[in-house]
Amino acid sequence: MKKVLITGANGQLGLELVEVFEAEWEVIATDTHNLDITNREQIEKVFANTKPDLIIHCAAWTDVEGCAENPEKAMFINGEGTKNLAQASKEIGAKLLYISTNEVFDGKKNTAYEETDKPNPINPYAVSKLAGEKFVQEVLEKDGVVVRTSWVYGPKGKSNFPLKIITAADKSGELKVVADEIATPTYAPDLAKAIFDLVRKNPSGIYHLANEGFCSRFEWAIEILKNSGRKNVKVTSIKLKDYVRQSVPPPRSILVNKRARKLGVGLRSWKEALKEHLNT
Ligand SMILES: NC(=O)c1ccc[n+]([C@@H]2O[C@H](COP(=O)([O-])OP(=O)(O)OC[C@H]3O[C@@H](n4cnc5c(N)ncnc54)[C@H](OP(=O)(O)O)[C@@H]3O)[C@@H](O)[C@H]2O)c1
Numbered sequence: 001m002k003k004v005l006i007t008g009a010n011g012q013l014g015l016e017l018v019e020v021f022e023a024e025w026e027v028i029a030t031d032t033h034n035l036d037i038t039n040r041e042q043i044e045k046v047f048a049n050t051k052p053d054l055i056i057h058c059a060a061w062t063d064v065e066g067c068a069e070n071p072e073k074a075m076f077i078n079g080e081g082t083k084n085l086a087q088a089s090k091e092i093g094a095k096l097l098y099i100s101t102n103e104v105f106d107g108k109k110n111t112a113y114e115e116t117d118k119p120n121p122i123n124p125y126a127v128s129k130l131a132g133e134k135f136v137q138e139v140l141e142k143d144g145v146v147v148r149t150s151w152v153y154g155p156k157g158k159s160n161f162p163l164k165i166i167t168a169a170d171k172s173g174e175l176k177v178v179a180d181e182i183a184t185p186t187y188a189p190d191l192a193k194a195i196f197d198l199v200r201k202n203p204s205g206i207y208h209l210a211n212e213g214f215c216s217r218f219e220w221a222i223e224i225l226k227n228s229g230r231k232n233v234k235v236t237s238i239k240l241k242d243y244v245r246q247s248v249p250p251p252r253s254i255l256v257n258k259r260a261r262k263l264g265v266g267l268r269s270w271k272e273a274l275k276e277h278l279n280t
Pocket residue numbers: 007008009010011012013014031032033035036037038057058059060061062077081099100101102129149150151152153
């Protein structure tokens with residue numbers, strides 16, 4: 001049986017990946033407590049003991065606001081941490097699949113971003129994630145895989161957008177949500193399954209995997225409320241510029257899946273996935 005080592009395996013995507021891969025792979029689930037990606041020595045020890053064939057690298061400092069306040073820490077974890085893993089993977093001849101983000105783009109394009117479009121990050125989280133992408137590609141070349149995704153949520157998440165909307169709606173009965181930030185909500189179980197399918201195709205290079213379609217945060221919130229029996233909650237649309245945050249998101253960062261589709265790997269529509277999430 002082949003072995004996959006998953007970093008960030010206690011996160012919302014990592015937990016789904018562990019479940020999906022366990023069907024066919026021996027899974028080594030790691031997280032901060034047993035494999036801190038900023039600790040090169042520990043990585044080498046764990047890799048030598050477990051000898052994985054594939055690393056799926058989900059671990060990241062995902063607090064975008066925290067990253068904006070402390071860009072050095074963001075680079076240390078998301079950039080340098082990824083470099084540590086890439087180098088250690090190369091030493092043992094393993095492949096590495098790195099999870100990246102739609103935020104590597106500046107959000108100024110009117111149509112969806114393809115895998116070949118040039119990134120131009122506009123916030124420190126995205127700068128650190130793009131640095132991770134570059135390390136994976138430079139160090140591992142054809143053995144490095146980058147999967148970009150967007151707006152991830154799922155049943156195992158502790159603070160994703162649907163949870164925040166439902167909590168805020170139940171608390172105040174009224175919401176203000178940004179209408180000019182556009183991307184695609186991606187259901188973590190669908191993404192995990194697509195990554196599993198992609199791995200079977202011996203991938204190399206950059207892939208975009210997100211549910212199909214796109215929406216604004218405002219439209220997403222409406223859909224969440226409608227499908228969770230909260231139709232009567234009042235939602236007002238606001239502008240990105242009126243929602244003051246440390247981290248500036250790209251306004252329109254829709255990912256189109258071109259490369260994985262050619263291999264027969266894709267995800268269903270975001271609305272269908274959201275319905276399943278809220279009904280189960
Ligand atoms: N969430 C999104 O909307 C989104 C969108 C696009 C791309 N992504 C990418 O998708 C991946 C998974 O995201 P997610 O939503 O599942 O995030 P998550 O729930 O925050 O999981 C991230 C995991 O990484 C771990 N981690 C943090 N620092 C670490 C370190 N130094 N060493 C080892 N593990 C560390 C965290 O552990 P602790 O809890 O112990 O810190 C956590 O379990 C990330 O690479 C993220 O950048 C996410």
